[in-house]
Amino acid sequence: MQLASSGGRRLRHAALATRKLVLEAERTVTRKELSAAARDAGKALDLRPAQRAVLSELVACWGEQEWERLLVWPSNDYLMSRTGLTERAIRRILRQLIDLQLLAPKDSPNGKRYAVKDLAGQVVDAFGFDLTPVYARRGDWAVMLMEQKQLREVQKRAFDEVTICRRATEEALSALAEHFPEVDRTAFEGELKSLQARTPARSKVTLPADLLEAWQLLRTQVEEVFFEAGNAGLGVRHSDNNNGSPSEPCNKGFPKKAEAVRSTEQTPEHLSPELILEACPTLSDYGQPVRDLADIVSAGRYLRASLGAHESAWAEAVEEIGTVRAAIAVIYTLQLYEDDVARNGGESRIKNPGGYFRALTRMVKAGKIDLAVELLAMRRRRMA
Incomplete structure (x- = not known):
């Protein structure tokens, strides 16, 4: 009809x-x-x-x-x-x-x-x-909007994890090139470029299911190669340097805190936990009371992961500037990053906090930066 x-x-x-x-x-x-x-x-x-x-x-x-x-x-x-x-x-x-x-x-x-x-x-x-x-059908709209919000949150976490893996991989490759140039990185660098080309922009709704796993696998492989190279290929975790009597406690002569403060490390008197707490409120993320420098060290070691810094960066900082200054450098870098994000509406000029921490450590060692002066200035700005 x-x-x-x-x-x-x-x-x-x-x-x-x-x-x-x-x-x-x-x-x-x-x-x-x-x-x-x-x-x-x-x-x-x-x-x-x-x-x-x-x-x-x-x-x-x-x-x-x-x-x-x-x-x-x-x-x-x-x-x-x-x-x-x-x-x-x-x-x-x-x-x-x-x-x-x-x-x-x-x-x-x-x-x-x-x-x-x-x-x-x-x-x-x-x-x-x-x-x-x-x-x-307004109930249907509410359910659909909630599902879309949950999907966006899942996608955001997936993209965040990809970003973390990418930065960690680039940092590990950079460390390999600097400390172990004889190690062949060609395959890893080719895979890195391939994954970067496959990774869509954050504006895309979905992330390929296998892409996140590929990034995680590449990060694990590169960091494992760096770890093995640091152990001279022996695959050992640590060496036993304790030559004392087996009947003596292993922590004899060290503070009772989680990590020791070396006796050779001279910390200025005005570089106190009170100053660090006033200058860096981010210490509240540690979740434990901070009363002395040993607590500062524990907090710095704990917050190191928040920067996305590899353990090798922490080990280098401890070796170069001492345990206390390494912990303070972690806390200072994290506070700089959070302040920058707050000032710029969620964006930060520090794109790689882990790399910034490594660079800060080297400048402190070279005498280009005085952590005590920087913390005093940071506290003054916060109080003003």
Whole structure:
């Protein structure tokens, strides 16, 4: 059967499904409530701008009548004047909104849209579009938006982990080139470039499932090669240098804290835990009381991972500037990074905190930076 040219439309399953959606008994929906539901629907269904514009204009036509259905009857000419779209585009978008179960058409005998009035001139019914589905499905929109939020959070954590693995891999390759240039890095560098080319921008919604595993595997392999090279290929974890009597405790002559402070390390008197606490509030992330320099060392060793710095960077810092200054350098770098993020709205100029910590250690050793002076200046800025 051929449809009439006066506006008849083909029957759609979605149109029948939306008719089964009803409002609560004696429920009057305001235009504000309907508009909020339409905005949520647009976000949940990821509507295109033109679709949102047409849906918004339909919602704006709701007159808040005390009806069982939310009926509106704007003409295509009206929608064209309000949205700037062509009539063909309006017709196409209306069909799409019906298929998405946002609208239910209510056709008149001649296919036109108009209101039905009683003898007193009051509108009692209408032929046009029923917006009841938009409001009745607001629970669906809430669930879909929550799922989308959870998906974005999962993707954010995945991209963050990829970034951590990439930086750690680059740091390990850099350390190999500096300390063990004889080690062949060609295969690792080729794999690094390949993974960088495969990694999409953060603006992409999804991350390939195998990509994160590939980054983690590459990081593990490169760090393992660096570890083995540092052990001269012997694969041993440590050497036993304790020549004392087996009956003597292994911690004889050392402080009772988690890590010892070497007796040869001379720390300025004004470089006190109180100064560090006042200059670097980030110490609160340690979660333990800080009373003396041994506690500072424990905190620095714990917070080192927050910088994304490899254990080799910590070992180098301890060897070059001493345990206490190494811990203070960790805390100082972490505070610099957090302050920079806070000042720049979530962005930091320190792109690689672990590499910054390694560079800071070398400048302290060379005498280019005095940690005590830097902490005093940081405290002064914070108090001001």
